Amino acid sequence: MMKLSTWVSIILIVSLYKPQISTGVSVSEFPKQFLEFAKKDEIFNWMVGIRRKIHENPELGYEEIETSKLIRQELDILGVSYEYPIAVTGVVGFIGSGEPPFVALRADMDALPMQEMVEWEHTSKVPGKMHACGHDGHVTMLLGAARILKTHSHLLKGTVVLVFQPAEEGGGGAKVVVDSGSLKNVKAIFGLHVAPEKPLGQAFSRSGTILAASGFFEAVITGKGGHAAIPQRSIDPILAASNVVVSLQHLVSREADPLDSQVVTVGMFHGGGAFNVIPDSVTIGGTFRAFSKESFMKLKQRIEEVIVGQATVNRCNATVEFSTKAKPFFPATINHESLHKFFQDVAANVLGVNNVKEMPPLMGAEDFSFYQEVIPGYFYFIGMNNGKNENIPLLHSPYFQLNEDVLPYGAAMQASLAATYLSQSQHLDRRDEL
Known part of the structure; x- marks a missing residue:
């Protein structure tokens, strides 16, 4: 039987061990590389172009035909495999080894039945429909994360599942995705939302209940x-x-x-x-x-x-x-306790420790909660206020404007959460064997 002192030594060695990725770059360093990559003019301009195409052609829940088509075209160009249709118009992509562990990233695709009142070159071309909640940005950031992860696929120690989900605005598209069985092997899922009133480049979240x-x-x-x-x-x-x-x-x-x-x-x-x-x-x-x-x-x-x-x-x-089948009850959005410290560490590596903030719960609701009922999940907000406008139109306003400077931050955050989770999952498996 091994002595207690020997066991203590092993535990200390394991707890101090910092996993390394195959290139010799530490896990804490490549999130910074991801953000630098996402800020390159080529990548940023590509994301801006995608976001503006989606914004000009808003589609309501379960009607996201053209949005889905655009997503699939971009995934084809990137060489990312996917399944379609999922939940009517949804797309689920895969990057990595194709083997466990699996971690998911989610973006919602639908617009709102509102007339856009913002006058700019890329305003909505569809009367009575508008991306007033930033979902065009969410889709763009997930495609940005896909490009980051595909470019750096040699860093991935498993498989990243990309969930482009329809019908978040009352339609409960997340529940339909869950019921499809597409995420049955996923160990964790992450989702984000833009926050127009919060400073650009800062992330906000909390452990436990975050939305009602x-x-x-x-x-x-x-x-x-x-x-x-x-x-x-x-x-x-x-x-x-x-x-x-x-x-x-x-x-x-x-x-x-x-x-x-x-x-x-x-x-x-x-x-x-x-x-x-x-x-x-x-x-x-x-x-x-x-x-x-x-x-x-x-x-x-x-x-x-x-x-x-x-x-x-x-x-x-x-x-x-x-609430009916078309508009189901949304459960409370409850961030998994074990993922909170993980999120804070990754966000600090991407954005800087002073740009990761705790927030109080909000009475808003999110169908991301349907994922959290079956998978450990974590939802967070990312700020996009550049300080130039004191009276910022909030979400669901006909005057809502998405600051496109947020796109690299969201893309890098999502990619970093996924890649780091896979790397640490492998490390945790080795520790369990010890």
């Missing part, structure tokens, strides 16, 4: 229509719906723990078409958010009870529908 669970609801409140001058002969659904909206706001202010962040917002109210007519029905709709599954499900229950109850008080009937 999200759901939608729609209710039809039915009364009895009639002449607005004779309200006693009608049953007014507008009054009932108004009381419903006010009562729903009490769910958070009066029923939720103040330390347990929750949101209920009514964003849609449709009823009537004339100033002197009480309509037969009113339709309202909205969203609800919470950080815990328990709070989320409690909100869902109480939303239905309040809508039906308030409608009854006002002599109306109400039917309530929640």
